[in-house]
Amino acid sequence: MLSSMRISKKNQPFVYGLLGLLALGLVGIASGGVDGSRINSIGKVGEEPIPVSSYAQSLRNTIQNISRQIGRQITSQEIAAYGLQSEALENVVSSAALSNEANRLMISVGDDLVAEEIIATPTFTSVDGKFNKEAYEFALENSGLDTKEYELQTRKAISRSLIEGAIATGTQTPPSHAMTLIKFAREERSFKWAKINKDFLSEQAGNPSNEQLKTHYENNNIIYTSPLSREITYVLLSPEMLSDRIEVSDIELQEEYDSQPERFNKPARRIVDRIIFDTLETAKKIKGQLDKNDISFLEAAEDRGLTINDIDLGDIEKGQLDTNIDEILFNASEVGIYGPIDTDLGPALFQINAIIDAQKTNFEDAKDELKAEYVSVESRKLINEMISDIDDLLAQGLTLEEIAKDTDMQLEKISYNNKTENGIAAYDSFRSEAMNAKIGGFPELKELSDGGVFALRLDELIQPTLRPFNTVKEQVVNDWQNAENKKLMLKLADELIIKLDNGSTFEALNLSAENVISTTRNKYIDGIPASLLGTLFSNKIGKTSKIDNDDTIILARLDSINEFEDKTDESKELLSQIGIQLSNQVTGDLLRLFASALKDRDGVILNQNAVNQINTQILGGTGF
Structure with a gap:
């Protein structure tokens, strides 16, 4: 056909x-x-x-x-x-x-x-x-x-x-649907905010009595209870343990380097998307909307019936596209949207998603990396050659202590619980084996993700235990004081809110305030929890809210509300696009x-x- x-x-x-x-x-x-x-x-x-x-x-x-x-x-x-x-x-x-x-x-x-x-x-x-x-x-x-x-x-x-x-x-959805969503997303708030900590207190929590400490200890006993612990003995053989047995010459490393030119000599590349338009005017109009963040590049494509696969040019090297396009894309120093650029298919906008500079690594700079890789691979081979013999010893009933004496494996012990993450407990396979092990079970050789092997034995299960008061007394004192200071901070915050709502300024109350001008509800603001923005967007002008933020209390007063302006040409175009979506x-x-x-x-x-x-x-x- x-x-x-x-x-x-x-x-x-x-x-x-x-x-x-x-x-x-x-x-x-x-x-x-x-x-x-x-x-x-x-x-x-x-x-x-x-x-x-x-x-x-x-x-x-x-x-x-x-x-x-x-x-x-x-x-x-x-x-x-x-x-x-x-x-x-x-x-x-x-x-x-x-x-x-x-x-x-x-x-x-x-x-x-x-x-x-x-x-x-x-x-x-x-x-x-x-x-x-x-x-x-x-x-x-x-x-x-x-x-x-x-x-x-x-x-x-x-x-x-x-x-x-x-x-x-x-x-087609009713226009009110699009308008409701746009108003929700585009409405803006301006506010001032400040935070207080325990240093704002005229008097901080003092030293608690033994009775207060014991009450806090008993009411929060879960904090002072040690988790279920597994006492484990294990033997380990890792590639690092055998690395000193591996020798490699510079000649072998040079040969390995020469065999991988694409790895050590990479040309400059750009990861690019492209949208073709019928006219230059349309391309310029969409570029303006993109510059204002009214729509995303993918949304612009979807509005034209294109999918992400349709616009994806992939990983482009210089010379693969026309000269005028290459010059713009490969002279760009930042990711972003470029164009319109005239192409054989029509005016086009290009989005650079990633800039990958040319990378040339000489042999001397690559040698250590190549040597480490070679040693790792050869060490794994040595371990693989030993696995059968170690399995045989385990099958014969040798203990882990005997295995450590007769092989290159090292004997170790660990107290393991669900919060243990250091050492061998960082490996998924070890954690899984530790959690499933039974007292009296038969140790089996298991592999680690780095090529190492291990076998373990569960010696004892120590049940969750409330640690004695005397051993955690210092922690209880600190926790009690923090809890009491937090109560005092919340009380102070309520007093400050009354003053702020009645016209006092942040400065008059010795609060170092920051201004936030015209922010939307989903914008990230450093130092402010997202939940506070949600509260502010429900507030009336002049109302102050507080939010508990770990060891601080944040106070924020709403100063102004900027409604979405729906009468401009730009707003009407946006409403139309959202309605289509x-x-x-x-x-x-x-x-x-x-x-x-x-x-x-x-x-x-x-x-x-x-x-x-x-x-x-x-x-x-x-x-x-």
Whole structure:
């Protein structure tokens, strides 16, 4: 169907490199069955299969989106904690439910629409904005898809969009909804604030009597109770213990250095997003809104029907873009938004998300790092060679004390509780083993994350015990005085509030006050808890509030309220944009509910083993 689409080959090296990275992300994402056969789907909704490649790409996109939001690659543990696998799976199952419904309603589209959609896909467009058929086929081939299969997926996506469009019709939210949210976010407050501590007290808490101390001790006994403690004996063998056995010459290190030019000689790079506009006027208008923080770069893209993947140019080296663009992006010294810049595709705004300077590390500077890596790797190899012998000794019933005498392992003891974090207790595997150990249990050799190994024995469990009064008396005295001073500070704060509310100034009361001018409710202000801003936004002008802030009390008086001005052209444009976003959110909610109803009606069948295999390949094997 796309045989007539051709393009000049001048940009092929860059395009192939970019698409090759995208395509390689999917290489091997086809799970194998128990009989070695190829599994092409992870399940189905009704009669609509859910392709393996769709779930794999959904998971990758979900991970990449979160990573971009937090500014770093997230770990496998964070992926599990955020529930990203479930989110990605829910997305593809919902898409399959809509495709199944489209089939039931006999909704489909012609070849022309499919071709238009593929040609317009930014992923298959080179930097000059033209579709590259050979790169398109190359990417599909490396992702395990053929053009027929991909075009079928595109046809289904367009068919789904027709159903989504029908559901979205009439979901515009009332203007009052947008206005309420904007007023909440854009209203401003100006106030003065000061803090008092125990030094403001005319008389601080004195020395308590024994009776007062014992009363405080008894009323707060949980503070003075030692936690459940595990008395543990363990043997440890770490790579550092064997490092003095490893020798490496400068010649070997030089060879290792020479084999990694990309590591020690990195060109300057920029991580960039791009939005193309129809006209220069539109680009300038959006740039103005971005400069005023009225919208984010991603919101500007979403308003034009673009996703984060559509605008992402990725990691760019100098020379990959046109000269005029390179000059601006690589002469920039700060991250931010640049443009509009004229491109072959039209006026564009570029957002630099990260500036990575060229890095050149000579051999002498890299030698210590290379040596440490070499020693670490070789030490781990030595440990791996010893594991079998140590396991055999444990199996023969040798005690940990005997193991320490007969091997290179060192014998140690530790009193472990849920607050212990130093030494070997910093390792997750040790903490897990310590918490699960039983008295009289058989010590087993376990690995540490740095390549070390250990085995432990639980000798005794010491139950939580209220520490004797005499041993914690000094702490009780300090705690009692702090508690009494806090009561006096709160009382003083109430007295000062009455004076401030009746017209006294902070200065007249010897309070060193700071002015905060025109702040929104979600702004971070150093030294002020977020809860205080929430209180101030509920106050009337002239009212003073207090908040307990650890060892200080903060007093803040509201001076003025700045309402959101909704009559300006800028405000009207903002209201329109927020209204569109709210309508999109309502549409999204309706689509989720509709897809959920379809899944309940048509039934969902999942091959959990296939899902698990893909998760393992992406999260544990092939990386992100």
